[in-house]
Every structure is written in structure tokens, then in C-alpha cells.
Amino acid sequence: MILLLDTSTAICRLTFIDGGLYWHNEWQADRDLAKGLLGYLDEKLKDNGKKWTDVMALGVFEGPGSFTGLRIGIAVMNTIAYAQNIPIVGGRGENWQDDIIAKLHTGADEKIVLPFYGSEANITIPKK
16 A cells, blocks of 8 residues: 655645555644644554555655645655655655656655755744
8 A cells, every 4th residue: 555645735635545446535734733643644544444564655745835744744754664664755746646656666765755845945034
């Protein structure tokens, strides 16, 4: 099974691909993403009768999007890939999921995915 994740907006989008079957899930994470992402992933696996050992590969949306959302989602996925010793690849654009599936079918493993923000960071100047 392949797990795909997009945390670029306040809505966390999760897709499981198992053979020809696709399960799509959405979660209005807002400011609870860091606190709730792992629990959400675990819950959705169980809802579909799956365990972490059933996940054979990961795909993650690289961006552009929310700085914090991308950072959290990609860090979690990189950690899972490392801990489970499974491939991880990233993708961008409208067809990011299709691109990831194609990469994985060629045996790609980026080992670590980095976020793509689309522009320089907008850092506010401290007031003091």
C-alpha cells in the first residue's frame, strides 16, 4: 500500500492506494496539525483495516503552500520512511500524486524530501 499526504493547506489530504483501490480522506487540521497528524494517520489506517507494516511506500506533496504545514507533514513522512525503512518521494503541481506513483514504480527513493515553498521566506522583523 502507498500512503500519500498533502499538508500544504489547513485541510490535510490523505490518500491510500492499495492495488487499484484508492481511499481519500480529508481532515480540517487548522492549528492541530502538529498535535494530531500521527493520530489521524493511525486512525485512518485502522479505519481501512490496515497497519503501519502494510505501508510499502510514501509520497508527500512538496509545495508550494503553508510554510508550517509543509514543514510538519514532510518531517512526519520523512520520519516514518526512515523508521519503517520504506521509500519516500515528493511531488509538486496539479499531478503530484500521479508523478509520485510513477517515480515509485521505477524504484525511486529520495530518502528525504525537502519542502518547496515557492518563494523566499517572509520573515518578520522583531519589534524590539
